Amino acid sequence: MSERGRRRAWAAAALAAAAILAGGCAESRAEAARGMTSGGDPHRGQAAIRKYGCSTCHTIPGIGGPQGLVGPPLTSLGARMYLAGALPNTPENLVRWIRHPQDIRRPNVMPDMGVTEQDGRDIAAYLYTLQ
DSSP, X not given: OOHXXXXXXXXXXXXXXXXXXXXXXXXXXXHHHHHHTTSOOHHHHHHHHHHHTGGGTSOOTTOOSOOOSSSOOOTTGGGOSEETTTEEOOHHHHHHHHHOHHHHSSSOSOOOOOXXXXXXXXXXXXXXXXX
């Protein structure tokens, strides 16, 4: 990534974090997450997280069922600076990571689950509500 691209990614991440942190209530965080993820829906994201079994490997607040310990806990994901220890935490990077983790960083234990573009945006929107 070029220096300009890195600066743009950091700026986007900073704006995204500020927008979510500024929202004091859950609905304002959800609205900010919708805007950041180009139409992702946090409520549909909860259902998609269950559908793809994300909590089998991750601890995810607000998602019932197993709370896995294979992957990192996804608590406060919206406030993190990096994803997977390497990518700036931007909506585009998060959707890419959710959909195609093996294309981004090999080897890693997160499998490609066949997540659709819309489901990826919805999952990202839900995760960005987590503060």
